Structure formats: C-alpha cells, structure tokens
Amino acid sequence: MSHSTAASPADGARHGLRIFLIWLPLAVAADLLIWFALYPHLPPGRMTDQAQGQQFDIAVMAMLAAPVLLFVWVYFAYALIVWRHRAGDDEDGPPIHGNTKIQATWITATAVIVLGLFVFGTVQLIVPAGAGAGEGPSPIWKPNTNNLLQVQVIGQEWAFTYRFPQFGGMESTQLVLPQGQQVEFHVTSLDVIHSFWPYQLGVKADANPGVDNVAYAKPQELGSFTVRCNELCGIWHGAMFNYGRVVTPAVFQAWARAIQARELRLGVLAALPRYALTYDPTVIPQLGRDLVKVAGITGANGYFYPSLFQSGDPGDPVSP
Numbered sequence: 001m002s003h004s005t006a007a008s009p010a011d012g013a014r015h016g017l018r019i020f021l022i023w024l025p026l027a028v029a030a031d032l033l034i035w036f037a038l039y040p041h042l043p044p045g046r047m048t049d050q051a052q053g054q055q056f057d058i059a060v061m062a063m064l065a066a067p068v069l070l071f072v073w074v075y076f077a078y079a080l081i082v083w084r085h086r087a088g089d090d091e092d093g094p095p096i097h098g099n100t101k102i103q104a105t106w107i108t109a110t111a112v113i114v115l116g117l118f119v120f121g122t123v124q125l126i127v128p129a130g131a132g133a134g135e136g137p138s139p140i141w142k143p144n145t146n147n148l149l150q151v152q153v154i155g156q157e158w159a160f161t162y163r164f165p166q167f168g169g170m171e172s173t174q175l176v177l178p179q180g181q182q183v184e185f186h187v188t189s190l191d192v193i194h195s196f197w198p199y200q201l202g203v204k205a206d207a208n209p210g211v212d213n214v215a216y217a218k219p220q221e222l223g224s225f226t227v228r229c230n231e232l233c234g235i236w237h238g239a240m241f242n243y244g245r246v247v248t249p250a251v252f253q254a255w256a257r258a259i260q261a262r263e264l265r266l267g268v269l270a271a272l273p274r275y276a277l278t279y280d281p282t283v284i285p286q287l288g289r290d291l292v293k294v295a296g297i298t299g300a301n302g303y304f305y306p307s308l309f310q311s312g313d314p315g316d317p318v319s320p
C-alpha cells in the first residue's frame with residue numbers, strides 16, 4: 001500500500017494547492033484591510049512620534065498574524081468539508097509516515113516568522129529611543145538632538161506634578177507640552193511606586209522613589225491627552241488621572257513663563273526644594289510634617305518615615 005499524504009493523496013486531488021489558493025486571496029485581502037482601514041485608527045494614535053511608532057508596530061504584527069490565523073481557519077473549514085465522514089464509510093484513515101515537503105515548509109515558515117518578529121521587535125525597541133518606556137537613569141538610546149525640553153514627572157499619592165527645570169524649576173499640576181519639541185521626561189516618585197502613563201503620548205514609565213526614570217516623546221499633533229497612574233498605589237489610585245495638552249510652541253512659552261512668574265512672585269519658587277533628579281521627602285521638613293499627620297492611614301508613609309515616629313524629630317532623614 002502506498003503512502004497517502006496531503007501532498008500526494010490517494011484521491012489524486014491536490015489539496016495543498018487548493019488550500020493555498022483559497023488562503024492566498026483571503027490573506028492578501030485581510031492585510032490590505034488592516035493596512036488601509038484599521039491601521040489609521042489603531043491605538044495609541046499619532047499624537048507623538050512614540051505613539052506613531054507603536055501604532056505602526058501593532059499594524060505590522062496584525063498583518064503578520066492575520067495570514068496565520070486565516071490559514072488555520074481555511075484549513076479547518078477545508079478539512080470539515082472535504083474530509084468529513086461520509087455515510088457508510090467506516091474505514092480508518094490511511095497511516096501517514098511523514099512528509100518532507102510539509103515538514104520543511106512548516107519549520108521554515110515558523111522559523112522565519114518567529115525570527116522576523118524577534119528582529120523587528122528588537123529594532124523597534126531600540127530605534128525610537130526606547131519605545132516610549134522608561135529606560136532608567138542613564139538611557140542607552142537617546143533622541144538624535146540636544147534640543148530637549150526637560151519635564152520632571154513627580155508621582156505622589158495621588159497626583160502627578162510636573163517640574164520644568166528650564167523654567168526656573170517651576171512646578172505645575174498641569175502637563176502642557178509644545179508641538180514639535182523633543183521632550184525628555186524624568187519620572188520619579190515621592191512615596192510609593194506609581195507609573196506615569198500619558199496614553200496618547202505613547203509613554204509609560206514607572207515612577208519609583210529615589211529613581212530618575214527617563215523616557216522620550218516628541219508631540220506632533222495638537223490636542224488633549226489623558227495621564228493615568230498605571231501602578232496600584234493606594235486607595236485613590238483609580239482617581240489618579242489628569243488631562244494634559246499639546247499646544248503650539250508660542251502658547252507653551254506663554255503658559256510656562258506665566259507660571260514661573262507667578263510662582264516667583266508668590267514665593268513658591270523659593271519655597272520649593274532645589275531642582276534635583278530625585279527627592280527625599282524626609283528632608284523637606286514641611287512636607288514631612290504634613291505627611292506624618294496622615295501616616296496612620298496611609299501605610300506607605302510608615303515605611304518612609306519610621307524615624308519620625310520613633311524620635312519625633314521631623315528633620316531627621318531616613319536612610320533606606
């Protein structure tokens with residue numbers, strides 16, 4: 001008895017070719033639909049170069065996945081229809097003893113897809129300056145410019161504040177960014193671990209106390225975006241969100257200069273701690289005292305201020 005396989009079946013039909021010819025137009029149609037209809041609407045949009053890069057990555061991976069998924073569906077449907085059980089046929093199917101062509105095709109195709117994804121994923125992580133995620137205090141990959149707007153993002157229970165060292169170290173609860181300007185975020189925290197997630201900017205960076213976490217993005221579309229905390233950080237974590245804006249450079253300059261002038265006039269700039277990449281809240285006496293008042297109900301503060309409970313000395317820094 002001769003071997004009977006999908007490539008040279010006993011019934012003489014070229015099932016492999018048929019399946020391929022059904023699959024090919026479907027796969028091409030699906031990829032065209034993804035590229036032209038779905039891609040422009042994919043998250044996280046195109047508000048920054050980082051967001052646009054992520055949108056492209058998702059589109060490419062969808063275009064790789066769709067033909068694989070369609071092949072499974074087409075094969076499944078073909079098998080159900082062509083090789084279904086027929087009335088009166090109680091015979092077993094013929095034993096199959098391997099098929100070099102199918103095995104080689106399978107190994108080659110899966111290897112190409114997986115290695116391709118490995119290379120694509122690695123390049124996409126590296127090339128757009130860290131793909132919008134926090135890279136730690138000394139990023140390996142930086143944007144190709146020295147014209148950077150520095151924005152320090154300070155997580156605290158339960159809000160983000162933003163310091164602008166190039167504007168006298170002024171601090172705001174609003175995140176306003178200029179269009180067309182490369183932004184260098186320095187993300188840190190005063191208390192527990194938060195995560196800075198301005199979704200439409202394509203940035204997500206952990207905010208750890210004592211750590212300067214750097215992320216990059218270049219706003220290219222005007223409009224508003226949402227900033228969320230993406231790390232469960234206490235009882236009001238869910239309310240830790242805000243809205244930011246991308247504005248024209250002129251509007252941004254006016255906004256930042258106005259806040260700087262007001263904070264200078266009111267003495268806020270003098271009262272703020274010197275700009276630093278991280279802050280130890282225990283050496284800010286006023287902040288320390290205020291936090292200790294509520295330490296009994298916010299467990300995290302208990303970790304950072306033990307010496308305050310023991311000695312009652314509000315000026316005593318805590319060494320980790």
Ligand SMILES: [Cu+2]
Pocket residue numbers: 155156158193194195229230231232233237240
């Ligand atoms: Cu948080």
